[in-house]
Amino acid sequence: MAKSILAVNAGSSSVKITFYTFDNPPKTIADAQVSGITAPPSMLKYQRGASKHKEELKEQLNTPQGAFKYLLQRCFNDPELSEVASDKDLSYICHRVVHGGDYHEAVEITDETVHHLEALEDLAPLHNFSALEIIRLCRSELPKVKSVTFFDTAFHRTLPAYVKTYPIDQEVAKANGLRKYGFHGISYSFILRSVAEFLGKPQDKTNLIAMHIGSGASVCAIKEGKSIDTSMGLTPLAGLPGATRSGDIDPSLVFHYTNEASNLSPSSTKEMHISTAEEILNKKSGWKALTGTTDFSEIAVEKPPSAGHQLAFDILVDRMLGYIGNYYAKLGGQVDGLVFAGGIGEKSALLRRILAEKCACFGMAIDSVANDKGPDENQTVKDISKGEGGGGKGPRVLICQTNEQFEMAYHCVCARS
Numbered sequence: 001m002a003k004s005i006l007a008v009n010a011g012s013s014s015v016k017i018t019f020y021t022f023d024n025p026p027k028t029i030a031d032a033q034v035s036g037i038t039a040p041p042s043m044l045k046y047q048r049g050a051s052k053h054k055e056e057l058k059e060q061l062n063t064p065q066g067a068f069k070y071l072l073q074r075c076f077n078d079p080e081l082s083e084v085a086s087d088k089d090l091s092y093i094c095h096r097v098v099h100g101g102d103y104h105e106a107v108e109i110t111d112e113t114v115h116h117l118e119a120l121e122d123l124a125p126l127h128n129f130s131a132l133e134i135i136r137l138c139r140s141e142l143p144k145v146k147s148v149t150f151f152d153t154a155f156h157r158t159l160p161a162y163v164k165t166y167p168i169d170q171e172v173a174k175a176n177g178l179r180k181y182g183f184h185g186i187s188y189s190f191i192l193r194s195v196a197e198f199l200g201k202p203q204d205k206t207n208l209i210a211m212h213i214g215s216g217a218s219v220c221a222i223k224e225g226k227s228i229d230t231s232m233g234l235t236p237l238a239g240l241p242g243a244t245r246s247g248d249i250d251p252s253l254v255f256h257y258t259n260e261a262s263n264l265s266p267s268s269t270k271e272m273h274i275s276t277a278e279e280i281l282n283k284k285s286g287w288k289a290l291t292g293t294t295d296f297s298e299i300a301v302e303k304p305p306s307a308g309h310q311l312a313f314d315i316l317v318d319r320m321l322g323y324i325g326n327y328y329a330k331l332g333g334q335v336d337g338l339v340f341a342g343g344i345g346e347k348s349a350l351l352r353r354i355l356a357e358k359c360a361c362f363g364m365a366i367d368s369v370a371n372d373k374g375p376d377e378n379q380t381v382k383d384i385s386k387g388e389g390g391g392g393k394g395p396r397v398l399i400c401q402t403n404e405q406f407e408m409a410y411h412c413v414c415a416r417s
C-alpha cells in the first residue's frame, strides 16, 4: 500500500495532526488534535472515518512536542487505524512553520535548512518555537521520514516593495530582516484555490478580500491570484486584534506601558528569548484582556454578558471594516468575493451579519437564512450573498472552511507525483 502523509499544524496552544493518503487530491485518513497546552485541561479531539471522539486528558500536556508525541502514539496504537501503525507507513511529514523569513516556497528539512530555520527563530520566537521543537523531535525519533516545511509567509512573496517596506533606516531594516512578511498564507492559498474553483474562474483572474479570523486574525487583498497586501507584518502581532494579541497599537505605547519593556520576559528560556513587551502584547492582550475569555463564541452573542464583551466585538468589527475599505480601494473596486474563514469567520453568523450590514456601501449584501445556517460539514465554500449566485450588485460574500493541513498535503503530493 502507498505510504501516507502526516500534516502537522503546531500553534502556541494547540497541535493538530492529520494523516492523508498520497493521492491527488489527498484523502483524510484520520485527524487528531490536542488543545489547552498553555491553559489546562488538555483536550483531545480525534476523528477517523465517521467516528468522532472528544475527551479531557488526565495527563496535562504542557509542551508542543509532548502533545505531538501523544497524538502520534495514539494514532499508531489505534487497532482500527491499520493504515498508519508506525513510521514505516509514512512517506512525508509536512510541518506548518509560521515565519519563513525569505523562503518563497516549501523546503525539505536537511541539516542546512534546519540551521537556517533556527536562525529565524529569534525573529518569531512565539510562533516558530512549537513547530521547530516538533521538527527536532521528528529528526531524532522518525529519522527515516522526510520532513517538509510550509511557510505562512510564502504566499505573500508578491507584496510590492511599497507595501512591505517600513519607512525606517533601510540599512538597519535589511541587516535585521525588518519588513512586512504577512502570515496565514497556507490558509490563503487554500482559500484562493477553493474560491476560484467555486466561482469557475482561473486563479490568476480572481480578486478577493479574504479574512482568516481565528484566535489569530488577518485580512489579505488578493489581486489576480497574488497577495498585494495583508494586515499582519514583521510578526503576526500587527493588524487585527486576536484572542491574546493586541493587533496594531501606536509603537510608543510600549514605552509607556512598562519600564521593563525591552527586558527579557521571565518566561524566556535558554532556547526562546522574548521581551516583556512582546509577551504582554502577544499573550496578555486582545479580547482576553478586555473580557477574560479567549473564546470568541462567548463574545459574539446578541446580548453580551458585559460591556467589555461588547467592546471587544465592536473593536474587531471596526478594525476588520477598516481593512475591507482599504483593500476594496486597493483592488479598484474589482472584488469577486469577500471571504470569511478561520474558526470565527466560519462559525460566527453574527459577526458576518454586522460586517455585511456595514459593507452595504460596497454593494455587499447577505442572505440571512444562508448566513445563519452556515456551511455544511463537508462544504468547502458557501455563497451567502443575497440572491445566492450573486444577485447583489457588489462582490459575492462567501464562507470558506479553510484547511491548512490539507493545503500542505496537497502541495506535497503535487510536487512529488
Ligand SMILES: Nc1ncnc2c1ncn2[C@@H]1O[C@H](COP(=O)(O)OP(=O)(O)O)[C@@H](O)[C@H]1O
Pocket (backbone or CB within 6 Å): 011, 014, 213, 214, 215, 216, 243, 294, 295, 296, 297, 298, 300, 342, 343, 344, 347, 348, 349
Ligand atoms: N460559534 C462560534 N462563534 C464565534 N467564535 C467561535 C465559534 N466557534 C469557535 N469560535 C472561535 O474560533 C476561534 C478558533 O479559531 P481557529 O481558526 O480554530 O483558531 P486557531 O487560530 O487556534 O487556529 C476561537 O476563538 C473560538 O472561540
Ligand SMILES: CC(=O)OP(=O)(O)O
Pocket (backbone or CB within 6 Å): 011, 012, 098, 152, 183, 184, 214, 215, 216, 217, 236
Ligand atoms: C499566524 C497566526 O497567527 O497563526 P494562528 O492564527 O494559527 O495563531
Ligand SMILES: [Mg+2]
Pocket (backbone or CB within 6 Å): 011, 214, 215
Ligand atoms: Mg490557526
